[in-house]
Amino acid sequence: SQTIHQWPATLVQPVGSPLSLECTVEGTSNPNLYWYRQAAGRGLQLLFYSVGIGQISSEVPQNLSASRPQDRQFILSSKKLLLSDSGFYLCAWSLHSGNSGNTIYFGEGSWLTVV
Amino acid sequence: AQSVTQLGSHVSVSEGALVLLRCNYSSSVPPYLFWYVQYPNQGLQLLLKYTSAATLVKGINGFEAEFKKSETSFHLTKPSAHMSDAAEYFCAVSASYNTDKLIFGTGTRLQVFP
DSSP states (O other), rough: OOOEEEEEEEEEEETTEEEEEEEEEOOOOOOOOEEEEOOTOOOOEOOOOOOOTTTTEEEOSSSSSEEEEEEEEEEESSSSSOOGGEEEEEEEOOOOSSSOOOOEOOOEEEEEEEE | OEEEEEESSSSETTTSEEEEOOOOOOSSSSOOOOEEEEESSSSEEEEEESSSSEEEEOOOOGOOEEEEEGGTEEEEEEEOOOOGEEEEEEEEESTTTOOOOOEOOEEEEEEEEO
């Protein structure tokens, strides 16, 4: 069966410091990968979307970047964190089928607090 | 563009009472619709999804949702609430017909009182 792992679970970082959140998927090949951010009262916002190694789509302009160095690894990064980057970050995956309607499966999330 | 509106950011019910969480969508193409549940400090778990088969969709934990095209709605119901149903619920619509990307609503927090 497929599993998704995301770490660290909790992170407190000072303003201006770098960020790296990692996510790996096991049990499937060539998945679509996603980074979402959840802010209170605003639901989930899609940040990045990837259909393959090195293929990243940025959904909103921001202080963050994403990379996919391996098929099942997705990394969310920042060079200099802002206070507004605080939130709950969720990695997710879905089957790469070319169709819509596939279920998106979420990791357990990472709480980022920028102080 | 596709969008989702969840009416009511907070819903409170008594244990054993009917649960009704409202979701209306806007979509330029036949939509795929989803309900997810999130327990505190956890990721999202799929409750059920509509993908143009039966309009009444049954999910896990006794939840179901009915797709009503004329009302552009996909409300989530459960006949009898349980304390363990307390969580946040998100409705989502597919962003377009050829992608799995989802557009989420802002969520509804369900409280269940004994």
